[in-house]
Amino acid sequence: MSTDTRGGGPAEGPSKGQITLVHLYPREMSIYGDLGNTRALATRMRRHGYDVQVHDHHPGADFPAGAHIVVGGGGQDSGQARVKEDLERIGSMLRALAQDGVPMLMVCGMYQLFGHDFVTVDGKHLPGLGILDVTTKGNDKRMIGPVLLRTVHGEVVGYENHSGSTVLATGQPPLGIVAYGNGNNGKDGTEGAIAHRVHGTYLHGPILPANPALADALIGFAVDRALTTPFEPAELDDTYADQARKAQVRRLMRAASRKARGRR
Amino acid sequence: MLARLRGGGSALPGLVVERIDPQFLDHALADISEVVVVSGTNGKTTTTRMLVAVLRAHGKKVVTNPTGSNFTRGVISALLGEAPANGRIAADMAVLELDEAHALRFVAVVAPTRALLLNVARDQLDRFAEIDYTADLLRRLARTARLGVVLNRDDSFIARIAREMQVDVRYFGVHPEMADRLPELQEADVRFEDESAAPELGAQDGLLRPEELQPDGTQRFTVEFAAGGHVGPVQLRQRGLAAMINATAAATMARSLLGSEFNAATAAEALSSVAPPFGRGEVIDLGGRTLELVLVKNPAGFTVALGAYGSTPVATMIAINDNTADGRDVSWLYDVSFASLAQRGVSIVSGQRAYDMALRLEYDQVSTDRVIPELEPALDAFLAAHPGQPLRIFCTYTAMMSLRRVLAARYDLSAFGEEGQE
Numbered sequence A: 001m002s003t004d005t006r007g008g009g010p011a012e013g014p015s016k017g018q019i020t021l022v023h024l025y026p027r028e029m030s031i032y033g034d035l036g037n038t039r040a041l042a043t044r045m046r047r048h049g050y051d052v053q054v055h056d057h058h059p060g061a062d063f064p065a066g067a068h069i070v071v072g073g074g075g076q077d078s079g080q081a082r083v084k085e086d087l088e089r090i091g092s093m094l095r096a097l098a099q100d101g102v103p104m105l106m107v108c109g110m111y112q113l114f115g116h117d118f119v120t121v122d123g124k125h126l127p128g129l130g131i132l133d134v135t136t137k138g139n140d141k142r143m144i145g146p147v148l149l150r151t152v153h154g155e156v157v158g159y160e161n162h163s164g165s166t167v168l169a170t171g172q173p174p175l176g177i178v179a180y181g182n183g184n185n186g187k188d189g190t191e192g193a194i195a196h197r198v199h200g201t202y203l204h205g206p207i208l209p210a211n212p213a214l215a216d217a218l219i220g221f222a223v224d225r226a227l228t229t230p231f232e233p234a235e236l237d238d239t240y241a242d243q244a245r246k247a248q249v250r251r252l253m254r255a256a257s258r259k260a261r262g263r264r
Numbered sequence B: 001m002l003a004r005l006r007g008g009g010s011a012l013p014g015l016v017v018e019r020i021d022p023q024f025l026d027h028a029l030a031d032i033s034e035v036v037v038v039s040g041t042n043g044k045t046t047t048t049r050m051l052v053a054v055l056r057a058h059g060k061k062v063v064t065n066p067t068g069s070n071f072t073r074g075v076i077s078a079l080l081g082e083a084p085a086n087g088r089i090a091a092d093m094a095v096l097e098l099d100e101a102h103a104l105r106f107v108a109v110v111a112p113t114r115a116l117l118l119n120v121a122r123d124q125l126d127r128f129a130e131i132d133y134t135a136d137l138l139r140r141l142a143r144t145a146r147l148g149v150v151l152n153r154d155d156s157f158i159a160r161i162a163r164e165m166q167v168d169v170r171y172f173g174v175h176p177e178m179a180d181r182l183p184e185l186q187e188a189d190v191r192f193e194d195e196s197a198a199p200e201l202g203a204q205d206g207l208l209r210p211e212e213l214q215p216d217g218t219q220r221f222t223v224e225f226a227a228g229g230h231v232g233p234v235q236l237r238q239r240g241l242a243a244m245i246n247a248t249a250a251a252t253m254a255r256s257l258l259g260s261e262f263n264a265a266t267a268a269e270a271l272s273s274v275a276p277p278f279g280r281g282e283v284i285d286l287g288g289r290t291l292e293l294v295l296v297k298n299p300a301g302f303t304v305a306l307g308a309y310g311s312t313p314v315a316t317m318i319a320i321n322d323n324t325a326d327g328r329d330v331s332w333l334y335d336v337s338f339a340s341l342a343q344r345g346v347s348i349v350s351g352q353r354a355y356d357m358a359l360r361l362e363y364d365q366v367s368t369d370r371v372i373p374e375l376e377p378a379l380d381a382f383l384a385a386h387p388g389q390p391l392r393i394f395c396t397y398t399a400m401m402s403l404r405r406v407l408a409a410r411y412d413l414s415a416f417g418e419e420g421q422e
Helices: A035-047 A077-099 A107-113 A210-225 A239-263 B012-020 B024-028 B046-056 B072-080 B099-109 B130-142 B156-164 B175-184 B241-261 B264-273 B298-307 B331-335 B353-365 B374-384 B397-411
Strands: A018-023 A050-055 A069-072 A104-107 A133-139 A142-150 A154-162 A165-168 A176-180 A193-195 A196-202 B034-039 B062-064 B093-097 B116-117 B149-151 B168-174 B206-210 B220-224 B231-235 B280-285 B290-295 B314-320 B346-350 B366-372 B391-395
Touching: A018 A035, A035 A069, A035 A077, A035 A104, A035 A193, A035 A210, A035 B314, A035 B331, A035 B353, A069 A210, A077 A107, A104 A107, A107 A196, A133 A154, A154 A239, A176 A239, A193 B331, A239 B353, B012 B280, B034 B046, B034 B099, B034 B241, B046 B062, B046 B093, B046 B241, B046 B264, B062 B331, B093 B366, B099 B130, B116 B241, B130 B156, B149 B156, B149 B241, B168 B175, B175 B206, B206 B241, B220 B241, B231 B264, B241 B264, B280 B397, B290 B298, B290 B397, B298 B331, B298 B346, B298 B391, B314 B353, B314 B397, B331 B353, B331 B366, B346 B353, B346 B374, B353 B366, B374 B391, B374 B397, B391 B397
Parallel strands: A018 A050, A018 A069, A069 A104, A104 A196, B034 B093, B034 B116, B062 B093, B116 B149, B149 B168, B168 B206, B290 B391, B314 B346, B314 B391, B346 B366
Antiparallel strands: A133 A165, A142 A154, A142 A176, A193 A196, B206 B220, B220 B231, B280 B290
16 A cells, blocks of 8 residues: 555545645644654544545645645744745635634644734734734743643643743633643643644644544544544554553653652 | 863863863863864764874874763863873864854864864754754854864755855865765755755865665765865775765865875775774674664654665664653654664664654554663563674664663673763
8 A cells, every 4th residue: 555755645444535634834844743743643544544635735835625634833933934924825714724623733833823923032023823812922941841731632742842932812722731841831831722623732742643532633523524424433553652652641740749849 | 180080081070170270271272283173963973083083194193072072071071181281282183073052162262273064953952942043053163263164065054154254165065966865864844945056166175976885785985076186985884875974074174184295095094994983883792793883863863874774674673762862852753764664673662762662663664573661671682582683773872871881791892981961
């Protein structure tokens, strides 16, 4: 069976239908292994029995019609500058897709761009798409390190590396509550944001391979969007993913309790 | 007290002197006419070794920091062992491998005569945070070189530094005819279409021209200079294209330093005799069979390592730790393709992030026989699983140090230094 390098290709076993995944700016905004999210989604969808087409969207290109799920990653400041113009061009389309229930996963830099303004350290306002009701401010201090979250999909582990400090507007739900790490801003204990089916987060790792419950939730939404029949998950062997996640949970809980003891 | 702190290759004595006398370096190096700094993400240790070997083969007295201790205090530690009573080192040249961030601290005290800049790749992003930032560090480093710089022509982050240089600029690179091999070495996804094309070639630039790859995985090459004085053919003791590029960088800088004294045959012989640094393809004799330790620390390096060894699949173990010296974020494993391991599979996966590695391999349809997070039991299982066969371990820095400690105790290996840590 032939699959592409990003995990796309025909379903394993009889096909239950086709799903189109669009990866936004894989060249400019994919610095911390975020390609792994695309690979995890596409591979799991195929293992669940769906044909998967992965479409890379580059600046200046036509945005493909019929996206069932959209993924974006983190980049350097220069990468963000390069995609800004294109994001303005396709912004209204992305807003419409989001309101229409298309699931999206936006990590780090793309999470920030999916919010309202990004306010730089020297006070400049860079407008975002405003799909997520969040605002980000540049910080002098970077928030770097492993993260453990509690979410509706259970424990989620990852790694954060951001200088932007993000604040949720009143009523904007987070993706999860921080059990270890900084999260949105290092202060209010929230991490990420969810609006419609758009999930924003600072978690690299990449986030999806070690957190298959979150991956399958997004896949369920994509199936809803693509097909008339509901998501029928196959039984996948997630032993390695579960062990990897549990090992991190154990380490981070130990580190958290050491910190707590130190404070007393 | 200082005498007792000398030697050993650790950064501790350097730390002490850095605190007591920050001008130590300037004083110690004052009588040396050429001070060369080697920096960049990948290949610093190998290139430094090669350059020193070529210069010494030409009869030069060269001081260097041979332990891979590439932070400022590591350099001081290395030089303490050389300094006589008056503190001024008598040598013709100093060739110093410097970590990208610490290089600027070093040049603030000692202005180098020349800089050799290798590449900019994603490495330890939790320390440097951004590639653009690392590139800027190297640009600032280059500007402190008083006589000349040697730059990587094929790395646009490095090549573009030439624009603002007032001193002699030479390039090293691969011959344009084989430029198609470059993407496997580079950070393709952060390069853009509007990047400027590779700079024009000058007569003093060194170009790598590899010969045919032999069935046993060996490959000879020549470094060509338009001005004449080709070095080679050379057969390195270290495998892979990356090592050949390092040799090209070293030959180009040596030629710049030695001028008319440069002898191509001497250089070729010196390059062919350089032993791989610890953990960079080091081969350990386990009494009748060999074990190769291959250090991997970033996507470009791991990809190069897999490419270098892909043609000769042997029993393989991978050990991934995520301590500070390894890089705490393991996301980068998803920017490496492990497909070349699919046919044979991986015997043992180990380290603090063993399950993350096994999961990563699963996505590339590479099977893993066993996952054993603790290193020593993993090593035992690996040795037991493949009696009489050659073995290879790809490992991150602290995993390599732990494994090598175990192996050293069992197989009587020579002592080795640790890289300086903050």
